[in-house]
Amino acid sequence: MSGGHGAHVDNSIWMRAVMMGGIFLTIGVLLFATLGVFMANEKHHVWEELEDDYHHMEVQFAMDSSEEGANISAHEAEELDHLHHEEIAAHLSYLTYRVAGITILLMSITYAAFIGVGGFLNASKPNAEHGDGHDDGHDEHHGSSSPIIFAFGIMLFLAGFPDFAIACKAMLNADVTADLGMLSLSIVGLLTIVIAVANWWFEDLPFNGHGEQIATSYPFEGEHIRKAGLWVFIMSEIMVFATFFSSYLRMRTEWCTDWAIDSGVEACSGVEKGTVVTASDLLRHDFATLLPGAINTFALIISSYTIVLALKTAKNAKWERSTGIMGKIMPTRKAEIRNYLIATLALGSLFIVLKLVEWSHLVAEGFDIGTTQGSIFYIATGAHGLHVFIGLLVMLYLVFKADTVGFDEDNAQGIEYFGLYWHFVDLAWVVIFPAFYLY
């Protein structure tokens, strides 16, 4: 985002961000009520009935066998096993709706708070402060203090994060008490982040593409500084994901997984199958368990394409309205860009929802973070999920800008540079998905 000189934007426009927040909250509450309450309760009843049936049958068979002095028959065991599987399936079905509903609610609250508070803060500012604060009549970039304030906020937030996490647990009635000093530090950090982001938006919204800073020395001479900076950032991100991947590889080559035993690895001779269980052992063999991960892979690829389409439309000065249904959905260039960005936002949100549903299933099956296999799986896929989520928060602003000021061939850099980040997140998933889900 830039602090460059740009078109005048009235502060009242920011109130639309507050309205957007309200829309997100409404959608979230409605989906939560439908999926997380109504549907989940229905599924819960089914699960409870099956659980009762299972225990009843188990007790009945045990009593019968003790009366007859023999073990239960093969048919009875099969019947019991079948009911047990049905009960597990019902439990997972209940978890799917419940977790999806709660995740959607929490995400919509975060979206609403992020865009709503940012919009409100900016709407409260006097109009004269808008832009770069210099009425000097030339398109020169004056830099922005927002990124460094943002980084400072993150530092404060992370310094108090352990107690922030404990406070969150305490809110869920856990028997823990957070250190108020560190918790306050974390909350101050969060507020600093929100203020910095809001100010960053305030500087960027009027940016019309004029005054982009250009590098004047080797090796990026003539290139946009923001683009070069983003690539350096991606470079550091590659290193972050490489640490997860190399740690996983380090552990994985040592584990006697079913895969290693089947492949005849010498060090695993004599080891029984099922001794070491990885997430992929639980996910890859069944269509239903692999489905969320597979849908997520397609969702990310499609979202990469939709953001490319948004950029392509923004850069197309000779844009013409499409014929047929696409022309009706996207009657103007501005609407087309906005709708492609909304589609990207929806696909990214779907990714997070499915990820948490999948996690809940794994935890219900006993695969939690307490094992080394669970630890590396949840840390690596969680770090990736966090990147997706942060991307979605940035996308909220892009949707807002596309809906208000709009993007065109001059100021499309915002979409292009965010797109680079988003494609990188997709690229990281290209490695994570086969390594953690398929192998």
Added chain:
Amino acid sequence: MGEHMEIMGKDIYFWNFIVLMFFTLFEVAAVFYDVIPGTEIEVTKMMVWAVLIIVGIIKGFGIAAFFMHLKDDPRIYTRTALFPVLFVILMLWGIGLSNPAGVTELPSWCTPNWDYATR
């Protein structure tokens, strides 16, 4: 940007998207099926490995070259993107393959105790 390049009336981004979707399906199918559908050819672990690695490279190339515009952008961006690869390789070798079995199965020149004098 490469949007001017068209194949059958569609731009390069569309075809890249189709290729990515196809290879993802292929990737998932390779793991999901024990036998190649319609044949009796068994899908071995080695085959799955090969598919996952090759498909990963193709998909990675498609995203980086076309979606991230590295193909048409100045070479400095490609060099920037490739710079950490050196460290990634070192990490994969130094950390990823550093378990006892990993080391003993590596060629001698690739092990920490390799002695130059024995070349």
